[in-house]
Amino acid sequence: MKSPTELETEPIDTAFETQNPTVGIDQVAGDFKYDVTYKYDAGSGLSEDTVRYISTVKKEAPWILDFRLAALKTFYSKPMPTHWATKDLENIDFDKIRYYLSQGQKPKRTWDEVPEDIKRTFERLGIPEQERKFLAGVEAQFDSEAAYSNIKDIVAKQGVIFVNSTEGLREHPEIFRKFFGKIIPTGDNKFSALNSAVFSGGSFIYVPKGVKVAQPLQAYFRINAENFGQFERTLIIADEGSEVTYMEGCTAPKFSTSTLHSAVVELVALKGAKIQYITVQNWSPNVFNLVTKRGVAHEDAEIKWIDCNIGSRLTMKYPGVVLKGRRARGEVISIALANDGQHQDTGAKMIHAADETTSTIISKSISVGQGRSTYRGQVHIPKHLKGCKNNTECDALLINTNSRTDTYPAITVRGDTHSVQHEASVSKVNEEQIFYMQQRGLTEGQAMSLAVNGFVNDLVRQFPMEYSVELKRLIDLEMEGSVG
């Protein structure tokens, strides 16, 4: 491990590769890699020194280092959750992973200032273009740190804060410290503890009272390095009566070794606020994607998670809403596509903690080939509450007889004034359907893609236009690729 002081004086190596990327960008959008020289590198493996290194390069306040070191202890003390989750987790080699890689801690405010070797990755992913077209602000994280972060003037003038986690904790502690780690405590699970120890990057957002951010804020998470672990930390606070939509996208090049992505995302919707959080996850098939996401909805507030998981080797993610205030509403819309060699273990948690709260879970999973999808849902309505509602719907689509789907809904409802509905279905794309579509001139891949798009169509219609187009494109690519 290089010491941070030593690194400060080191010249930046600008001799990066200038060759054109490999051909075939249209086939596998995220699967490309440019060589990048890192100025800050915590080395491989995890120890107290790793944590101290990260905290030092970030010039953090002492309380944050203490928070990190305590989290590291929690991480060590917690067993892998393989008693209920897949044994594939045991294949993560924590000693091989690199926990911090960056070219610097301060994101640039214009694309012109972003180092060329990083900028071209984001240009190729179309981020600057999307920003111009339809976003209120963008943060583009490259490995451990945001390389670019900007918010449109018109939004900033309304008092909206959109910064990375380091900046958020350093410059606005009075706003963020109050909620940081409170919605998802360090010890929530082994991976939230790991994130709490080594977190870097992610977005800290504050939307002032009554401000409705018209265009979405977007973060793009890019893993570029091999054997890397990305641990972004996001905290969004929507003050009373405010509204915000946040979207995140993610890709990584495909490596033969495994990569770890373990984020923690906390949302706070204060009285009457609305937060919509949209994810389109397209990690390469060597990424372990183990993410903890939860929001607290206060009185009359609404939190909606739209969670699309297309990529990764293993995803374990169960976005949740704690319905803390009267008439709060929570919604999880989840789409998971598990292709050969992938396991999408996804679902939702709805914890009702006030009267007349409403939750909705709609989960659609698609398993292709040897792909495996698992739905885990937890709905909790305690006895002392009145007039709560939950509607859970999970539908699975199987393409090919080797694919597998499991559903583990856990609904605990006590008391007699609640209304709960649960529906589940499993359907198959059969040979006759495929033949029917092929007879109209579609290739087998196009036919499967159309069947999958039809299956998720009613959910995708709720997405912002740009994301529904993106999701359709990703499904098309996956299905084209799945035809032998």
Added chain:
Amino acid sequence: MSSLEIRDLHVAIGEKPILKGLSLTIHPGEVHALMGPNGTGKSTLSKAIAGHPDYKITQGDVLVDGKSILAQEPDERARAGIFLAFQYPSEIPGVSIANFLRAAVQARMGEGEELDASGYYKRLYQKMDLLKIDRKFTSRSVNEGFSGGEKKRCEILQMAMLEPKYALMDETDSGLDIDALRIVAEGVNTLRGPKLGILMITHYQRLLNYIVPDFVHVMYDGRIVKSGDKSLALELEARGYDWVKRELALI
């Protein structure tokens, strides 16, 4: 000259032979009716020509305009001009007829060519007007919850949009009441023309009252055993298939 030529076709499902040497040539502009008792292999013929993976061709050939299509995938055959109007069309939940047809039309275009959306809808609405189909119809999911008549009209609309050279119509009259039958037959008659060859597979003569064929073939035990003009269909109706069977036994 253009033709769909079926040459000495032998087809098996699993180990079981169904077609045992069937030959038939259809030219654009012609309507051929293929009749015969249940279980003689009428539907097998249409599925085998379209390339259904369960139907194994053990001998013979199928040629479109002189070129064998047997090595082609079902979608390649479709794009070569073969259209199968299914007896039991599949449901595709969540996919509207308009989007399904759009994908099918797009699939016929060259690499890099983009379908012009407004032109597509204009043409779709023209065809719907021609076939007297309500505009709302195409926003429904393909065949999902359709009545028997709606399913068949959906097939005819697809045929109209995809403009095949050769249409194989598999028991298009089955499951239809007399009104639905008339509507569907009107649709087929509208599409009938010098550029389209039709093979109409039917068990009953009544469809042929509405769609008058140029040729009638009678199938029995995997072969065509008798061919003639439309009067053969009338004779079959009057005398039943047993008449053909008895005649065959005499040979």
